[in-house]
Amino acid sequence: MDAVQDRVRESVNSLFLGDVEMGKKDDDHPRDKGAGSGLRSAAWTWARVHPRKFIKRLAITFAVGFVVYLFIKNMPTNNPIRDHRRPVYHTQGQPGQQSPGSPPGRGLPPVRQQPPPPPPHLPNNKAPPPPQQYSEPAAAPAAAATYDGQLRFMALGETLRAISSTRGSFLVNKNVLFAAASVKSMTKLLPLACQMGSERRSYVHFVVMSRSGITLAELQQMNGIDASCNIYFHDARPDHASISTDLRMENSVDVAMTHIQLYMHPQAIIIDGTETEEDYLQAGMKTFAKSSQTSLIQMPRNGVRRLGWIAKLDSASLSSWNKISIDILIHAYPGASGSLIRLLKSLTKADFGGGSVPHVTIELPQKIDPPTEKYLETFQWPPAGFKDASGTRQLSLRHRIPKHGVSEEESSIRFLESFWPSHPQHSHVLVLSPQTELSQEFFHYIKFALLEYRYSNPALLQEWNKKLFGISLDLPHTALDGTTKLITPPPVKKADAAPVSSSSEDPSSFLWQAPNSNAILFLGERWAELHRFVAQLLELQHTLTPAEKKEHLAAKQVSKKYPSWLEHALELCQARGLWTLYPSSATASALATVHNELYKLPEEYETDVLEESNGRDPGGDRNAADEIRLGTKMVMETLSSGGSLPPFVDLPLVSWDGKQATLEQMNDQVVAYRTRFRRSIGGCSEGMLDVLLPETLFCNADEDE
Known part of the structure; x- marks a missing residue:
């Protein structure tokens, strides 16, 4: 026990002794060389530390303690307790967190999104509660719209x-x-x-x-x-x-x-x-x-x-909304400056539904009236202030060179050469007489009827588009002979509907075999077909003998009060079984009116008609009471069935002479007329009539149908 105490005392003293003294102390106390001396030496070796190393370690200990003290004193106390059971992701839209593109120190408001309810067609759908006013919820200060991360659509x-x-x-x-x-x-x-x-x-x-x-x-x-x-x-x-x-x-x-x-x-x-x-x-x-x-x-x-x-x-x-295009074609007459100016003014007031305005082409006579010339100098098309108007001028003026009058053939050629559809299925032309005045909503009806009767699923499936020649804005009061009064047909009677009299206050639109020259939209396909038909017809007429020509002219069905091209259009409609859509009287009053007080005869017939009337103005017998007055109703308000257009198959049919007929009667008339035309004009022999396709009208080798 004494030996142990001496050894401890020696170890403590050695911490404060120099190297010489420690060596001397070791000499004064020799170690036991016995069996246990090695074990004791190993057990107490830790006490043999150099004094300088001890001081160094002590200084390091004080430094570490001081750092720990500063950390504890300044430790933050406002951090939330983190749940270590699941990871935490820094996502956008959480208050107090920053997005990669947001400014520092600004919190992001939460984004309120949730999957939409099932659509009405799906099961278990319930009608929503009554309407209520929506207001955006109060949010944190708005964050800058700077986030540009990868797109994800959650719902x-x-x-x-x-x-x-x-x-x-x-x-x-x-x-x-x-x-x-x-x-x-x-x-x-x-x-x-x-x-x-x-x-x-x-x-x-x-x-x-x-x-x-x-x-x-x-x-x-x-x-x-x-x-x-x-x-x-x-x-x-x-x-x-x-x-x-x-x-x-x-x-x-x-x-x-x-x-x-x-x-x-x-x-x-x-x-x-x-x-x-x-x-x-x-x-x-x-x-x-x-x-x-x-x-x-x-x-x-x-x-x-x-x-x-x-x-x-x-x-x-x-x-087909953006595919279709509609041009406007106007043939001006000499001495009709007042009518032309009135028509152009009504065009500038028209509503084109926010879309592009049609291109307008005006065919001017050789002699232009001074008022017309002065008005066209300042006429702007598209109209000033039109929202979608570009810098491109959508107006073309064509001035005829020959000073002499035009013949029937020249007039028809001039008319058909004024337009050509760039895409017959989608390019259409609206032909307007200078006597016409348009309503503000006329273009809405044209586009509505065109899309419904030419491009809708029923029109394509039932091939209405192949039977539709054009869409008229005008409702004539006489047939094309100029004398027979046209009686607007009543709506088609249905099996489950009450009888409708001809004096019904809600007359229907109808399909007439006769086209119109005052205000009519020609379908591009039908215009191209008429173009080819007239080219073939005029070519054959040059080969006819004088007697045959006289016989053909004697069969003329259209009055000379109408332009010559209308005769060819009627022939094509009769031979092909084509129809023109005409509005009801109520709808017509919301589309256009044709004025009689400034009526002008077609230039090619002016001399002939004056001779037949002994110099009397042929326009004087046109009843002013027959003139349709533009009403104040919107077009949609004049349509029956809640603003819908009736199906093509429900429209009444009227033959070219103004008489109402059934579909079977009309088909028989078409077959009979086509046969006569092939024999007298088309150059077809009796043996060929039974083998020709329905669309074939000419039997010469150059026909391009």
């Missing part, structure tokens, strides 16, 4: 996969898409979408692409949209939409439409084309429509009131 896939019943995977289907980003634009378009869906002619879809946090359920509630509207809703807002840059939102429109195209293939896209709508949606939709060749319909200001009739059209009609 779009579910609704796109749910529309397989609409056959959206097919390129041709019945899908029509409404798209909106602004809440105000959504409010504008939803009533129109609801009306279109209620017609059940198309599958109507509505896609939301906004920055707003409004949910689809709230959107339906505030606009009174219920299951009866038959609308499929889709949420195509990208993640973090409220803080996304304009470029990201524009790209999101294009990317979302790529997905929508895959599942839906919309035949037409309808957006708000005014300044109310977001620029990024308009730009994105224009880019997509151009690349996909999809019709893009941009609703103008007050579009639901002005273009509400598009809700009556089906997907096939709307798909």
Whole structure:
């Protein structure tokens, strides 16, 4: 025990002794060399530490302790307790967190998105509560729209996969898409979408692409949209939409439409084309429509009131919205400057539905009246202030060179050479007489009727388009002979409908075998067909003997009060079985009127008619009471069946002479006339008549049908 105490005392003292003294101390106390000496030496080796090393270690210990003290004193106490059971991701839209592109120290408001409710067509769908006013929730201070991360659509896939019943995977289907980003634009378009869906002619879809946090359920509630509207809703807002840059939102429109195209293939896209709508949606939709060749319909200001009739059209009609083009052709007469100026003034006041204005061609006579010449010097087309008017001049003036009068043949050639459809299926021409004055809404009716009777699914399936020659804006009071009074036919009686008398206050539009020369839209295909027909006819007339020519002229059915080309148009309609659509009297009063007080005879017949009337003005016997006065009603208000156009098969039929007939009677008349024409004009022998195709009228080798 004493030996142990001595060893401890020795170890403590050695901490404060120099090297010499420690060596001397070791010499004074020799170690035991016995068996246990090695073990004791190893056990106490730790006490043999150099004094300088001890001081160094002590200093390090004090430094570490001081650092720990500072850390504990300044430790933050406001950090939330973290739950280590699951990882935490720094996502956009959480308060107190920063996005890669947001300024430091600014929190990001939450993005309110949720999957849309199932569309009305799906099971278990309930009508939303009554409409209520929507207001954006109070949010944190707005963050700068600087986020430009990768696009993700959290709710779009579910609704796109749910529309397989609409056959959206097919390129041709019945899908029509409404798209909106602004809440105000959504409010504008939803009533129109609801009306279109209620017609059940198309599958109507509505896609939301906004920055707003409004949910689809709230959107339906505030606009009174219920299951009866038959609308499929889709949420195509990208993640973090409220803080996304304009470029990201524009790209999101294009990317979302790529997905929508895959599942839906919309035949037409309808957006708000005014300044109310977001620029990024308009730009994105224009880019997509151009690349996909999809019709893009941009609703103008007050579009639901002005273009509400598009809700009556089906997907096939709307798909041709941007494909069709309409030119206007006016043949001016000498001494009719007042009529021409009145017509041009009515054109400048017309509403073209926010689209491009038609190109206008005016064929001027050799001698131009001074008032006409002065007016044309300042006439501007498109009209000044027209929203979509470009710097391109859409007016062509053609001045005839020959000073002498024109013959029937020259007049017909001049007329048909004034226009040629660049694409016969989509290029059409509106022929206007200078005596015509147009209403402000005439163009709406033309486009509505053209899309319905030429491009709709029923028109294509039942081949109405092959029977339609043109669409008239004028309702004549006499047949083409100039004397027989035309009696407007009553609507077709249906088996389950009450009888309708001819004196009905709601007369129907009708199909007449006779075309019109005052105000008529020629379909491009029919114009090209008439062009070829007249070329063949004039060529054959040059080979006729004087006796044959006299016989042919004696068979003339059209009065000389009408231009000569109308005779050829009537011949083609009789031989082919073609029809011109005429409006009811109520609709005609909302489209156009033909004035009688400044009536001018066709130039090619002016001398002949004056001789036949012994110098008396042939226009004097035109009853001013027959002149239709332009009314104040809108076109849609004059149409029956709630603003819809009646089906082609329900329209009454009128033969060329103004008599109502059945379809069977009309077919018999067409066959009989075609046979006579082939024999007398077409050069066909009796043996050829039974083997000719129905469309063949001429039997010469040069016929190009």
